[in-house]
Amino acid sequence: MWSDRHFNREMERVEREKKQCDREKELFDKRREVKMVKRSMRTFRLPTTTKIIMAFLLVNCTAVEIYSMVVMWKLENLDALYSLITAVVTENISFAVYAAKSYNETKQEEIIKLERDRMSMEEAAGDIGEEDEPDLNPEEAMG
Numbered sequence: 001m002w003s004d005r006h007f008n009r010e011m012e013r014v015e016r017e018k019k020q021c022d023r024e025k026e027l028f029d030k031r032r033e034v035k036m037v038k039r040s041m042r043t044f045r046l047p048t049t050t051k052i053i054m055a056f057l058l059v060n061c062t063a064v065e066i067y068s069m070v071v072m073w074k075l076e077n078l079d080a081l082y083s084l085i086t087a088v089v090t091e092n093i094s095f096a097v098y099a100a101k102s103y104n105e106t107k108q109e110e111i112i113k114l115e116r117d118r119m120s121m122e123e124a125a126g127d128i129g130e131e132d133e134p135d136l137n138p139e140e141a142m143g
């Protein structure tokens with residue numbers, strides 16, 4: 001059995017630990033909040049993965065094109081023309097796919113914005129309509 005004094009000491013210890021945990025949680029929350037504010041204030045936005053892949057494809061295909069043209073010029077042989085044609089076709093197809101994807105994403109974002117604006121305008125119109133209605137009954141208004 002625990003004595004009252006032992007029990008009180010144990011309760012005080014538990015309270016101290018609880019306060020310490022609460023302080024650590026507050027500190028963690030404040031650090032997370034500071035990180036989110038810093039992230040929102042960042043002027044440089046990291047490019048999306050698709051933009052990075054698109055840039056890689058463009059750089060890679062351009063390097064192949066330059067190399068193929070130099071080889072054809074130096075060796076005076078048109079065998080490198082196959083890789084040149086393939087690089088150009090790949091570059092054009094990848095750009096077309098990226099442009100279509102970007103267009104669809106932008107279109108979806110704009111549709112969502114328009115729906116949100118329309119709903120807020122309807123809510124505002126509903127609020128205004130309720131305020132403009134008189135509080136009198138039709139019978140009271142006539143007589």
